Amino acid sequence: AHTIWAHAFDLHSGTLGEGRVFASFAPRTPDQPLASYGGRPDGAAVDESGAYWVAMFEGAQLLRYAADGVLLEVVPLPVRCPTMPAFGGADGRTLFITTARDKRPADELAREPWAGAVLSLRVAVP
Structure with missing residues (x-):
């Protein structure tokens, strides 16, 4: 479950195409301290x-990826378990x-x- 998959989507038929790995993360080992664990992907949102x-549960961070899978930004958080990002506010920012x-x-x-x-x-x- 430490993998994010991307699939082509056919808007007209509502079907998914072949999947590809968008991003993957190392699972936590049994003796690994949480402080050195990057977390596992949880909820996500897409910007304009x-x-x-993506919220990294137990990783205390949000990650922002370009559509091609390149990591653009790491946002550290003051909590170990973020669960879901969502855009809002009057300007969506x-x-x-x-x-x-x-x-x-x-x-x-x-x-x-x-x-x-x-x-x-x-x-x-x-």
């Missing part, structure tokens, strides 16, 4: 330029990020008072 924003709190360790939650909150940041492309 076609860039793909506010990126809202939901975050998880449920079933997280107590010591992590003590360090991360924003866990379970909705975060927001301004972005250049709506």
